[in-house]
Amino acid sequence: MHQSVSAIVIERQQQLDAVLHEISGLETVMDGIKNLHQQLVEKKDRITWSMNMHKGLISPLWRLPTEILSQIFDHCLPGEGSLLSPSTRRAPILLTGICRRWREVAVCLPSLWCRLYVEVHDSDWQRASFCYDSWLKRSRGCPLSLELNCVANDLTKLQSLFQPYIDQIIQSSSLRIHFYGETVQPELLLQDLPALQEVTMIILAHIDTSYIAQFISRLPSTLRSLTVTESFGVEHLSSCNSVLAHLTNLEIYIDHSNAFIHLLQLCPNLSSLKVCAVINQVQTLEPFTHTSIRSLRINFNSVYTRCISGLFDALSLPNLRVFEARYLRSWPHKEFKSFLVRSQCPLESLTFGSLRKMMTDEQRAKYVNLFPSIEVIVLHPLESTF
Known part of the structure; x- marks a missing residue:
């Protein structure tokens, strides 16, 4: 078995x-x-x-002829105000990796390389500075539009990077600066910019308003557009008069209605004004007429803003065409309607944000009766970006 x-x-x-x-x-x-x-x-x-x-x-x-291809490449760049830094995933560097001809056209097209966002990091500055320098060389002597993101200990590095291109920087028409503190003094880097027309100041830390005013007062009289992302006190506005008097476009934070009126008094040539405002005091203001404002956009801080009727009681804007107001708990329809009647302006567009529950069909109809061809827009709170 x-x-x-x-x-x-x-x-x-x-x-x-x-x-x-x-x-x-x-x-x-x-x-x-x-x-x-x-x-x-x-x-x-x-x-x-x-x-x-x-x-x-x-x-x-x-x-396609090189001239047409060059125009197409120009349109591949992000819009004005967008960051433009070295990246193989975005134009203009992306265009250089498609084929030999595209690379030749892109590299030889200075307009693609005239805007640059520079961010300093100690750990990787050697590689970054090489990329920035290669980028700037391709601008071939054209005026530069720069965006600087730096802190105090970066100044020496930036000076070294920009020194070969100082003539192009002097011709610059646009400058954006990220402020991290009062120890940062970018004006020491860029002391003489006689062609400067546009400046954006992005405040990333608490900075005394007087320091901001001091920086603005040093800007050239050629400046036409200014953006300041920080509350600006009325007591410092007058020190910037020589610059504000020439502006046609302004974006700024203000802290009360008197500052709003004073700002308009100092900017007689202003055509477009965008304001982030905190108005928490009831004030009686002297009547004021500004004849150049065509576009006014106000973003109210709904937590601290209490009463704005006094502002419209004092103000007249006879050339106003576009008006926007956003983030306010209630709207002074009576005072605002009187402001429009008094101004006798050719208003074309009226936009309210976060006021859906506060504007009736009857109130909307009154604005349309004043301006039959006007476009009245009431945005949902989630649509109310500024």
């Missing part, structure tokens, strides 16, 4: 070995088929790539 069972086990082992051998042979065949399939797929991809490339060579796109 024992010998019979042992013989069966030996026989089954022989059968198992034979099956395993067959499986191994089949797996070898399957691996070979898999490798062959992969080779064929890769060959198909190469043929497809080559076919598409050669089709592209006869496409009108590849026969």
Whole structure:
């Protein structure tokens, strides 16, 4: 009995070995088929790539004159105000990786390389400065628009980076600066900018208003557009009079209605004004008329702003065409309507944000009766961006 069972086990082992051998042979065949399939797929991809490339060579796109291709490249850049820093995923560097001709056109097109966002990091400055320098060389002497994101200990590095391009910086028409503290003195880097027309000051830390006013007062009289992302006290406005008097566009934070009126008095040529405002005092203001304002946008701080009727009682804007007001708990319809009637302005657009529950159809109709062709927009709170 024992010998019979042992013989069966030996026989089954022989059968198992034979099956395993067959499986191994089949797996070898399957691996070979898999490798062959992969080779064929890769060959198909190469043929497809080559076919598409050669089709592209006869496409009108590849026969576009350099002048037209250059204009297309210019439109590939992000809009004004957007950060423009070295990245292989975005234009203009992205354009240099498509093909040899596109790279040649892009590299030789100075307008693609005249805007630059510079951010200093101690740990990687050597690599970053090489990228920035390569970028700036491609601007080929054209005026530069810079955005600086730096702290006090970065000044030496930035001076070293910008020194070869100082003539282009002097011709600059646009400058954006991120302030991290009062120890940062970017004016020491860029003391003389006689062609400067646009400045944006992004305040990222608490800074005394007097320091901001001091910086603004040093800006040239060529300035036409100014943005300041920090509350600005009325007591410091007059020190900036020589700059404010020439502005046509202004974005600023103010802390009460008297500052609003005083600001308009100092900016007689202002055409567009965007204000973030906190008005929490009821004041009687002297009547004031500003004849140049065409666009007025006010973003009220709904937590601290209490009463704004006094502002509209004093103000007249006879040239106003666009008005926006956002983030306010209640709206002084009576005073605002009187302001419009008194101004006799050619209003074209009226936008309210976060006031859906506070404006009735009757109130909307009154504005339309005053200006039959006006567009009245009441935004939902989630739409009320500023």
